[in-house]
Each structure stands twice: as structure tokens, then as C-alpha cells.
Amino acid sequence: MSRSFDVVVIGAGPGGYVAAIRAAQLGLKVAIVEREHLGGICLNWGCIPTKALLRSAEVYHLMHRAKDFGLKADAIGYDLDAVVKRSRGVAKQLNSGVGHLLKKNKVETIMGEAAIPAKGKVAVKTDKGSEELAAKAIIVATGARARELPGLEADGDLVWTYKHALVPPRMPKKLLVIGSGAIGIEFASFFNTLGADTTVVEVMDRILPVEDAEISAFAKKVFEKQGMKILEKATVKKLDRAKGKVTAHVERAGKTETMEFDTVISAVGIVGNTEGLGLEALGVKIDRTHVVTDEYCRTGVEGIYAIGDIAGAPWLAHKASHEGVMVAELIAGRHVHPIKPGSIAGCTYCHPQVASVGMTEAKAKEAGHSVKVGRFPFIGNGKAIALGEPEGLVKTVFDAKTGELLGAHMIGAEVTELIQGYVVGRALETTEEDLMHTVFPHPTLSEMMHESVLDAYGRAIHF
Template sequence: MSDTSFDMIVIGAGPGGYVAAIRGAQLGLSVACIERAHLGGICLNWGCIPTKAMLRSAEVLHLARCGQEFGLDIAPPKADLNAIVKRSRGVAKQLSDGIGFLFRKNKITTIMGEARLTGKGRVAVIGEDGEQVLQAKSIVVATGARARALPGLEADGKRVWTYKDALSPPHEPKKLLVIGSGAIGIEFASFYNSIGADVTVVEAMDRVLPVEDAEISGLAKKAFEKQGMTILEGAKVTRLDRGADEVTAHLETNEGSQTEVFDTVISAVGIVGNVEGLGLERLGVRIDRSHIMTDAHCRTGVDGVYAIGDVAGAPWLAHKASHEGVMVAELIAGQTPHPVKPETIAGCTYCSPQIASVGLTEAQAIEAGFDIRVGRFPFQGNGKAIALGEAQGLIKTVFDSKTDELLGAHMIGADVTELIQGYVIGQKLETTAQDLMETEFPHPTLSEMMHESVLHAFDRALHI
């Protein structure tokens, strides 16, 4: 096999692509991975990881401000945005460099450049040294996605930002408008609010965090407003008038048209798949609204071409991309992996308070025709939560009353992004309510609330 011929070529080194490449190499395949910018993709460099580093700084700042509540005499802390960003970028670099180490360890050929599919099993790459053509029986497209730009609301990197600008900001916002209350928008709203910005969030849907359970969304709104945010639901930004140091936003709200001046705007209105310039249509790969159409095993319908991660559609989550990468690599290596089921993948939002969920919401379960039992347990009934000073929150579970199947779980509160995996495993193992009720949860832990929520669904709660 020549140095331009491989068993598998992966286009994109994000959390889907680099994992696919590593798993393929583990299974004995010769693998090349092509990346145009940074190993680790958006997630490690401009998404999941650096945002969590910044949000951790906000969490520490909050705890320091609450020092007296814990019997500690701490001088009034203040945020240094430049230092926070520097730490965040350092964390991202460390992990990106780690991908390079893993590629060398697994003997994966790394090629930096722009890729284009030129024919069956052929990929042209334009890099610093010109163009080269690679060949492989199997090609995995893992090119990810980028921020959606609405007409008139496009980012300029100065006063109107994308998530990337917000991670390396040219100035510190004092009065901030966030357009969109999905995970990206609300995390940045939460961070900048915590370091002192006056934050307004505009959401076109009828409630903030619209993909979450309605009860959780309502609790989140109350928490955000208590922290000083302004939340405008069922509202739209129709125009932005940009000045040298301010932006005038034209808003349509339930109360009518209005204008308001901000010094910074973050546009977080969704993403579009990176499908341009790849030569996909010429090969017959189907694309729908910027996302590649695939089957349950991420096959595109064109022999030897697969698509994984954000470019292949919702849910737009790094862990979904990684598991698709493993599945496709195993499929290419001749194994028979189970398909990834989007409905069993947890969603996590790292705002304050944190939000996490898996499966059907209460409304979705009813709409699907289930006769349901719903359990709830508040953080204020849990000893560990009270000891932590984190007594605000809720764990909610939804069961099929006929089979005791766990249909969904929804949480808001401290560390729920860590707790949710317990329910994910339960669903994966087809655990029933009875199994969960008979499971011993350690004391004192936050996880005891997961137990109590199940007990409550069956009128057996002990601490409320």
C-alpha cells in the first residue's frame, strides 16, 4: 500500500472524526485524517471544552462571592476576562495537542489541508505543499458545522459575535444581547452575566431552552431572571443598526415593537453543516438543508462514503459524533455494530443552574400516546445539596405506567450534567422503575434524588 492509499480516510478531526480514525487504527485499518484548521475540531478548540473552562471560572467566582455563607472571609473577588480567556485557550491547546499524540501513537497519517472528493474512493487535498490525491475504499465525512447567519444579523467580530468571537472577545461586554436561547446562547448568557454584564436573551419560541421539558424551561427562566438576566420569549430581532461602539437592536416582542441599545450582540441561532466544496453532490450524496442524509449506520447511499457528527444532522452533540465515529469504523472493519439511537443520547447545558435531559419530555410522552407516571424530587429535600449550598433544582422522571419503562429524565440544578448518565445507562439496559427503586444509592450524594424521583412517580417518595 502506497503512502497515498489507505483503508479509510476521515475528513475532519473533530470529536467524530478523530475518534473514528483512532478506532479504525485500533482495528488494524490504515487510516489518514484530513483537517483544515485544528486537531479536535470546533469542540476542543472553539466549543465544548473552552466554554466549559470559562464557565468553570464563573462558577469559582460565584463560590468566592458566597464565601460568607460557608464561614469564609474572602475579599470581594472580581473577574479578569483576559486571564479567564487565557486559561480557556490554554486548556483547548492542551487537548488539541493531545489529539496529535494519539494520532502518532496509533500510526494515523495526519494531513492538514482542504479536502475534496473527486471520484469513487479518491480525495484531493490542497495544503501548504500543494495538492495531493489520496485513495481509500472507505471515506468518512466528519466536517462538522458552523454558526448560522441570519440576514441582517450576521456577525462582524467587532460588536456582533459568533460563539468563536465570544470565546476570544475583543472587549468585555457591559450590555449584552444574546439572540437564541439554545445551549450555546444560554451558556454565553450565563457566563457574561456572572462576570457583570447586563444580559438580555431573545428567544423566538414561546419559552427559553425550547427543546427541554416545559417544566424545566420554566424553572430555568426563573433562575436566570433571579440572577438579573432579562428573558424575552416569543420575540425576534428584526434588524441591527451597527455603530462604532454600540448596536441598536430592533425587537418584536409580545408588547410590540421596540428598540434597545447594546454594546455587544451574540448571535446563537443554530448551525449549518460544512458541506460546501467537498464534491458531495457530484458523487450523488444527498444533502438536505446543509446536512448530509444518512441511514442509521451513517451510510450516505453512495458506496464507501459515510457521514458522521454535526454534518449528518441532529442531535448536534460531540458525544453523538464520537459514538457514530466508533460505529462507522467498526462497520468498515467488518464488524456489526448497533446503530446510534439519537433518542437515547443525553443533552447537557452548562449554564447556571445546569440542565440535563434524556428521552421524552412529559409533553412528548403524552403526544406519543403513553399513559405516564411522573416523578419529581426537589434539591431542597436532599442533604448533600443543602450542604453544598445548592438547594435549588429539580429531578423529574417520566415512566410508561403500563410497562414501568423509563421514557425520559429531566434535571436542573448543580452537577446534573454528571448525574444524567445514570438514567442514560438505565435506559440502555432497559431498566424498569422497579429495578431503579431496588437499587441502593450512596448517602449523602446528589444521586439520591434520582432514586427519590423514581419513588415519587410510584407514590413511594421518602423525603417529601
């Protein structure tokens, strides 16, 4: 006889485990099925361990700048195995924390492979055998995996995905990174800081292509100053593998050239984990490996919801978690508000950091807005100079008629923390007047946010 639940969640990543906990908090009987790691890719093989690696690289970078701060640091070096060990330890600690939270909230955790044979049914294969769960509602939160292009497949030796790059078998000497989205640029930044001769190839006309063009251009300039080689409007057509080396055939402007590397990281997007679930047989629509949903994450098949990466862009952990809460509350009969993708911040933890929310200047104009744009450079901010981080820019985009904050875009130290101020502003439908009248503490990096707003209206004080 099958066990019955109000909600069964498939996948315990940042969308799934949050959905399960919130549903349990609302008094529902909940089970969660996970085939590999509690916390999902983000916690175990993505957001968290990469930040731990990047923190090590940041400290290493600062050690080399000790003299700038009146300090002495001799014989500076690193132990890659120890750097990776710390990163894995951070992930393990948080993985255990998720298990504790699920248990605390009385969520039944089942480690196994799930499928949906019929509406209201979840079949689970575990090490101990198989069982079927009955569920009034099913939340699919199975996430995504790295996309692999023909001829560029990872082998774990010469060609890596993000998983291989998180536990590198060696330190690359000459590294090629294919793709300059957040994942590609973060690994390029990490290995370049530790001394790898790094080349980034991007098929679009600029790196970090989802960011504002001005931010992308700023980032390219800084990365090249750090020693990276950036190839835009370029495509890696194939990789020839030999012992200890890879020859990449790179096409640019109609010409193909060959380049030799000892390591390649492929970061060319993701593919939704839809296989083996039985979704299409139930009538769930899948478009290019992602489940099609409405604004409330409903699939169109009664009782089946999809959240997080499997439900499409933006592919961000915080978006998945928020969707998880929304769906849990919807199932519990609460009144909910759909998530607005344009109000979700994107953060890239390279050096310098990049963060943004809302429309780029170009997108705002395409949408028919007459805009006012403000900018403020880090070099004009006392705290940035005191920190020794004078390279950066804060850019704000407003609707010229209404004063609505359409978008904000930043590059520089700690901008992944600063961006939330503008996210809150957009959520509260803040206008330029509200932001101008807000008192920002001094000395802080956040003062640049104020100055950028003032600059949009010709009122900047320190620039």
C-alpha cells in the first residue's frame, strides 16, 4: 500500500528543499525525493563551492598587494588541494544543514530516483527497492546539468565541466574557457588569479552578454588588464585531443585558427533534467529541455508544478527558492503574487564582481522607454579608495517620464551585496525622488548608488 502525502517534491536543490520546508510549515504532509545530494547542484557543485574557491583566489590576490596596504607578505603561494578541500568542506557543512532543516520541519526525505507514472503518483527507486507515493500535489524541481556540444564533450582529463573544475586534478597552465556567462567567467577569474594563462572564447559580440553593454566593456578591459585573453564573436568548432594537450579550432571573422591548451573548461549553458520522469506522457509540455509553466509555475496538468532551473530562465538559485515558497503557499490555499523575472538580481562573483537587476539601457530603449541614465565610478568613492578597490562603476536607468527605476548595473568590489538595495527599490516601485531623498551612510560603497541616481538627473555631488 502506497504512503500518502499532501505534497511530494522531486529534487532537493534550492527550489525543492525550500518548497518542502515551506509546505510543511503550512501544515501539509510533505515528502521530498532526491537522487544524489541534499542541496542540489547549487550547494554541492555550484553557487557555494565556487564562492569558496573564489574567496581563496581573492585572498591570494590581496596577499600579492600587501605592499599597497603597508604590509609585508613573503613567499606567497597556494596549495590547490587545500583550496579545493576547504571548498568541499563548506559544501559538506551546508549539505548537512539542509538535512537538519528538513528533519526539523518533519519533511520525509527519501533518497532515490523518482518518476511520475500517473497524476497523483510518484514512483521511487531506492537502494532498498521501489515504492509508490500518493500525492495531492507534485512539485518537480529536478534542476539542470551542463550542456555539452558535439565535439566539445568533457572527459574529466583535458576537457572539464564545472564539476571537474571544482575538483581539478591539476592546476592548468594554459586554459581555454568556452563561454563567458557567469559560470565561465567565474572559473576564468579563479584560475587566472592563481596564474593560469587564460583565454575566454565567447560566441556573442561581447562577454557577459546578458549584462548591460557598458558593464561588459568595463569587465573586458579589467580582465585583459589582469592578463586574460578575450575572444568575442568566436566559436570553438572542434577540439583535437592528444596526450597532455588540446588543440582548439577557433573560428573568427570567417577564419579558423588553431590554439593549443592543456585544459579546456566548457561552460556553454545548461540542459534541464526532464528525462525519465514521465512528464510528456502526462501531457506536460517541454520546450528545449525545460518545462513550460505559467507565472504560478503550474504545468497545465492538474496537481503538477515545476520550479527552478527545469522551469526555465533566469537560471538562478534565489529564483528557484522564491518559486518554491510561492508554489507551497499556492498549494496551501494562500494568496500569492507571481514572480517578476525583471526584479530578480543576477550576480557574477569574478574579480571584480558584476551584479544587475532589471532592464539594460538598450533593453529599456527597445521597450519604448525614454530614459535617463546615471553613472558613478568607484574612483569617486572614499570607501572604495580606502579599500584599495577604485575600479568599478554603478549605472542606473530610469524612465524619463515617470522616474521609475528600470534597471541597475554594477561592476566592482562587493556589488553582489549592494545590488539588493535596488532590488528592494524595484519591489517597492521606487522612483528617482525616493532614492534621492534616502540618506545613505558614510563612508560606504552604497553611497555610489545614491550618486548614480543623482547623476541621472544632473545632480551628482562627487563626480
